[in-house]
Amino acid sequence: xxxxxxxxxxxxxxxxxxxxxxxxxxxxxxxxxxxxxxxxxxxxxxxxxxxxxxxxxxxxxxxxxxxxxxxxxxxxxxxxxxxxxxxxxxxxxxxxxxxxxxxxxxxxxxxxxxxxxxxxxxxxxxxxxxxxxxxxxxxxx
Numbered sequence: 321x322x323x324x325x326x327x328x329x330x331x332x333x334x335x336x337x338x339x340x341x342x343x344x345x346x347x348x349x350x351x352x353x354x355x356x357x358x359x360x361x362x363x364x365x366x367x368x369x370x371x372x373x374x375x376x377x378x379x380x381x382x383x384x385x386x387x388x389x390x391x392x393x394x395x396x397x398x399x400x401x402x403x404x405x406x407x408x409x410x411x412x413x414x415x416x417x418x419x420x421x422x423x424x425x426x427x428x429x430x431x432x433x434x435x436x437x438x439x440x441x442x443x444x445x446x447x448x449x450x451x452x453x454x455x456x457x458x459x460x461x
Contacts, residue, residue, distance in 0.1 A: 345414060347435040
């Protein structure tokens with residue numbers, strides 16, 4: 321139960337985090353396609369994950385392990401490896417992205433700043449939170 325709790329916490333932050341990352345590196349006109357790919361592959365993973373898990377679950381008795389243990393091993397090891405890689409590869413902004421050279425960083429920053437018509441601040445203040453809570457558009461959702 322504790323594991324499921326922590327899984328829920330991390331999964332809850334995944335999609336908003338990926339959407340924020342897409343917004344940091346792509347213009348608004350390019351974001352919809354990337355977000356559609358994210359949703360498409362998320363749905364495909366759910367569809368095929370069950371089929372694959374069903375087959376893996378039939379490995380009962382292989383190497384003295386139950387089928388559910390094989391599902392846990394085969395699905396958790398790649399996830400943990402990806403989490404470790406993401407820890408080192410994901411950055412706070414395009415300026416600190418190690419996979420972009422100086423020219424690519426400049427182009428990315430230029431494209432995003434020219435695409436944004438509003439002032440973007442990374443600071444969350446009490447006033448911002450209260451304004452968001454009082455906004456009728458947000459309450460209707």
